[in-house]
Amino acid sequence: MPYQPRAPHIHLAVRIKGKKELITQCYIQGHELNANDMVYKAIKDTKQRDSVTLGFDP
Numbered sequence: 001m002p003y004q005p006r007a008p009h010i011h012l013a014v015r016i017k018g019k020k021e022l023i024t025q026c027y028i029q030g031h032e033l034n035a036n037d038m039v040y041k042a043i044k045d046t047k048q049r050d051s052v053t054l055g056f057d058p
């Protein structure tokens with residue numbers, strides 16, 4: 001569920017053998033609120049930003 005002022009996003013935590021290895025968030029490709037999301041905008045590297053931006057195509 002979206003909440004302001006964040007763009008819609010999904011939190012992910014990856015565990016290997018019970019140990020947290022990665023915590024991140026994924027964003028919806030092309031969503032209009034991405035441009036105003038402070039966390040999303042803080043990812044300055046284009047490749048890193050693209051890696052957490054997903055199409056969610058049916």
Ligand SMILES: [Fe+2]
Nearest residue numbers: 006009010011
């Ligand atoms: Fe959140």
